[in-house]
Amino acid sequence: xxxxxxxxxxxxxxxxxxxxxxxxxxxxxxxxxxxxxxxxxxxxxxxxxxxxxxxxxxxxxxxxxxxxxxxxxxxxxxxxxxxxxxxxxxxxxxxxxxxxxxxxxxxxxxxxxxxxxxxxxxxxxxxxxxxxxxxxxxxxxxxxxxxxxxxxxxxxxxxxxxxxxxxxxxxxxxxxxxxxxxxxxxxxxxxxxxxxxxxxxxxxxxxxxxxxxxxxxxxxxxxxxxxxxxxxxx
Amino acid sequence: xxxxxxxxxxxxxxxxxxxxxxxxxxxxxxxxxxxxxxxxxxxxxxxxxxxxxxxxxxxxxxxxxxxxxxxxxxxxxxxxxxxxxxxxxxxxxxxxxxxxxxxxxxxxxxxxxxxxxxxxxxxxxxxxxxxxxxxxxxxxxxxxxxxxxxxxxxxxxxxxxxxxxxxxxxxxxxxxxxxxxxxxxxxxxxxxxxxxxxxxxxxxxxxxxxxxxxxxxxxxxxxxxxxxxxxxxx
Numbered sequence: 458x459x460x461x462x463x464x465x466x467x468x469x470x471x472x473x474x475x476x477x478x479x480x481x482x483x484x485x486x487x488x489x490x491x492x493x494x495x496x497x498x499x500x501x502x503x504x505x506x507x508x509x510x511x512x513x514x515x516x517x518x519x520x521x522x523x524x525x526x527x528x529x530x531x532x533x534x535x536x537x538x539x540x541x542x543x544x545x546x547x548x549x550x551x552x553x554x555x556x557x558x559x560x561x562x563x564x565x566x567x568x569x570x571x572x573x574x575x576x577x578x579x580x581x582x583x584x585x586x587x588x589x590x591x592x593x594x595x596x597x598x599x600x601x602x603x604x605x606x607x608x609x610x611x612x613x614x615x616x617x618x619x620x621x622x623x624x625x626x627x628x629x630x631x632x633x634x635x636x637x638x639x640x641x642x643x644x645x646x647x648x649x650x651x652x653x654x655x656x657x658x659x660x661x662x663x664x665x666x667x668x669x670x671x672x673x674x675x676x677x678x679x680x681x682x683x684x685x686x687x688x689x690x691x
Numbered sequence: 692x693x694x695x696x697x698x699x700x701x702x703x704x705x706x707x708x709x710x711x712x713x714x715x716x717x718x719x720x721x722x723x724x725x726x727x728x729x730x731x732x733x734x735x736x737x738x739x740x741x742x743x744x745x746x747x748x749x750x751x752x753x754x755x756x757x758x759x760x761x762x763x764x765x766x767x768x769x770x771x772x773x774x775x776x777x778x779x780x781x782x783x784x785x786x787x788x789x790x791x792x793x794x795x796x797x798x799x800x801x802x803x804x805x806x807x808x809x810x811x812x813x814x815x816x817x818x819x820x821x822x823x824x825x826x827x828x829x830x831x832x833x834x835x836x837x838x839x840x841x842x843x844x845x846x847x848x849x850x851x852x853x854x855x856x857x858x859x860x861x862x863x864x865x866x867x868x869x870x871x872x873x874x875x876x877x878x879x880x881x882x883x884x885x886x887x888x889x890x891x892x893x894x895x896x897x898x899x900x901x902x903x904x905x906x907x908x909x910x911x912x913x914x915x916x917x918x919x920x921x922x923x924x925x
Contacts, residue, residue, distance in 0.1 A: 487810055489723075574808040576721055618864060618883055618891045625863020626856035633855040649852055657852045662895060 472510055475500045479521050484563035488518060488571045522572045522579055525564035526586035532557035543601035551658050555651035558631040565635060569628060595620040623662050630654050706744055709734045713755050718797035722752060722805045756806045756813055759798035760820035766791035777835035785892050789885035792865040799869060803862060829854040857896050864888050
């Protein structure tokens with residue numbers, strides 16, 4: 458019985474192998490062009506077994522989105538230092554985000570490029586994950602404003618706008634960091650590390666956010682230019 | 692002859708009407724679900740005429756992407772004050788970007804959501820437009836660094852990363868600003884104006900960029916928190 462058992466792979470393990478193969482195939486071929494034949498081949502199982510376990514290409518794609526979205530949200534939230542200052546929380550969350558997307562480029566491609574544009578119910582799944590991350594960042598910016606004693610001044614709508622800007626910036630940076638060398642315009646593309654990407658985001662965003670929370674504003678009429686002394690924009 | 696002529700719509704005008712109908716239909720239905728029947732109906736012409744002028748759904752989609760991409764790039768570049776300081780150039784370009792995407796939500800949805808994910812040749816068209824905008828922003832950040840006398844310190848790769856972050860932030864903000872009220876989770880969503888969105892971006896990004904170009908850096912080890920005095924991050 459031991460010999461027979463060692464040949465039988467448990468269903469849960471088989472399913473994960475199929476999902477691994479599906480992530481890879483959807484990311485590289487696109488949802489429409491990906492075939493169940495190829496997914497079965499990459500997983501090393503028969504096509505009927507894929508249908509038996511996952512029912513249809515649609516359900517397989519949904520299962521992939523749910524698994525990859527949960528993994529990304531878990532990676533980000535696990536990376537955050539919970540009782541740290543708001544900027545350190547953001548820094549640690551960003552490092553978790555860039556590390557995860559760099560380690561799982563196919564999962565990220567499915568979430569960022571495939572899941573959003575093939576209609577429902579796929580778009581809804583990834584929109585829910587994105588809303589969760591935007592909400593987390595919104596809270597962090599709110600906390601930062603409160604820590605700086607100006608919660609009332611940063612209007613709620615502006616905080617939400619900033620959170621959307623920050624999440625979009627991180628997504629764009631992750632997409633750029635994940636460009637495969639063979640897809641780039643030249644062979645010179647060097648990927649930034651996850652830490653580099655997170656540092657770029659913090660330098661880009663946090664100093665600006667920090668100024669905003671202390672009441673400073675960039676204005677088109679005030680003295681401008683990056684060489685101006687700090688505080689001259691307000 | 693005058694009476695007959697007034698009934699005949701010139702081909703160029705008819706084509707624009709078809710493209711208008713196609714932008715609207717592709718944006719609302721998605722590329723795959725959009726039908727040539729509906730596009731012809733929205734344009735108020737017969738389906739054979741659409742095929743006669745634009746050949747196929749694929750060519751119609753390509754023509755739409757080209758027209759909307761050119762319109763967006765033209766709107767942004769026309770808005771920029773060419774000889775102003777780098778931050779004012781960015782500010783005016785952002786205002787042009789947010790004004791155009793707010794006025795043409797269907798065109799923006801086609802470029803941002805549809806064109807990128809239905810394979811070639813569509814993805815290539817919109818990637819070229821995006822590369823043009825990223826390159827413009829990269830130059831602006833380079834100029835700002837030079838104006839601040841620290842061109843050498845901001846490594847080329849970091850400048851490119853910042854430009855990708857900034858473009859992604861603006862895209863995300865434009866997407867959020869364009870969410871239709873009936874699609875939002877509640878009826879409370881109020882769209883920011885183009886000027887509000889551009890100001891949010893400048894406050895978010897420029898103060899941070901300004902600090903970077905003067906050599907300041909956010910570091911995880913330094914004194915943190917947005918209430919710290921300016922300069923304490925370096």
